[in-house]
């Protein structure tokens with residue numbers, strides 16, 4: 624490993640047991656040591672996702688299979704990271720100290736330093752800030768991967784297509800609205816009253832306020848339904864599609880179709896047995912996929928919707944905001 628003079632300890636937000644966001648506290652930890660194919664990043668920004676909440680709670684229980692059965696195996700949460708490479712593992716070829724990168728942290732990004740696999744980060748364009756880069760790692764990738772799975776890969780001319788995005792003011796939904804709109808689709812976004820103007824500003828042609836109208840009352844004309852919430856039964860969404868339209872049941876939360884695992888089982892079972900047009904996807908980062916997101920950010924084709932930027936010391940509050948299920952876009956933490 625190549626290093627320069629680095630501190631031996633760092634501030635981090637840690638958890639020693641599963642629970643709500645208030646189990647997170649500030650601590651001083653040794654710097655994480657990068658594995659041979661990892662880099663060490665001085666964190667400039669970390670963004671939070673529902674996946675981080677799952678690991679804080681240990682719920683859905685399946686996250687305990689790799690997160691630790693009785694208590695968390697690793698104490699630092701946070702997947703999305705942006706910052707400067709300060710050390711590289713012995714097998715890392717592509718990255719040098721001083722490179723500014725974003726992507727998926729291996730050691731937890733709610734800290735002053737985090738490690739990341741060399742093939743799960745990409746360079747931050749010069750015109751893009753660390754907050755926007757961190758905010759775009761998991762959520763923008765999931766939006767892209769979801770649209771790909773729905774048959775709308777990047778470069779698709781989607782003019783004439785109708786796309787429904789449920790959770791349009793959330794992390795993934797806010798990117799999905801922008802991506803579908805820039806592909807030429809007619810986009811309907813679903814959110815609550817306070818987010819209607821925001822979702823319109825993201826580019827949605829129509830907005831349904833779910834506190835006033837039912838999603839199920841929409842016309843049955845959608846080519847793609849990207850559901851990031853899971854509050855409407857999958858079968859009811861399927862009824863809103865055209866004869867070739869597809870539904871992406873993308874939610875890890877409990878709802879009428881059960882939790883994350885049950886929704887995956889139902890997606891595949893109904894697809895195979897009832898020939899429903901459901902598509903599942905699991906978004907995983909790679910340098911190439913993150914580079915594509917970086918280009919969209921640099922070109923201004925997508926702009927992250929930022930709910931709040933909080934200092935690291937308020938990491939617990941940041942996690943609680945995401946756990947509420949009502950963040951408006953991304954919650955970002957800066958050391």
Ligand SMILES: NC(=O)c1ccc[n+]([C@@H]2O[C@H](COP(=O)([O-])OP(=O)(O)OC[C@H]3O[C@@H](n4cnc5c(N)ncnc54)[C@H](OP(=O)(O)O)[C@@H]3O)[C@@H](O)[C@H]2O)c1
Nearest residue numbers: 765790792793794795814815851874875904905906949950
């Ligand atoms: N497949 C994958 O690989 C993958 C990857 C990442 C994440 N995910 C999953 O994707 C889901 C969405 O993630 P996210 O980061 O977008 O979540 P998020 O940012 O936490 O979503 C919050 C948004 O959801 C909206 N919302 C809450 N209830 C709603 C309802 N009934 N109808 C419409 N909107 C509602 C809220 O708007 P209001 O405040 O207006 O209600 C809020 O803006 C999560 O369950 C996550 O587990 C999947």
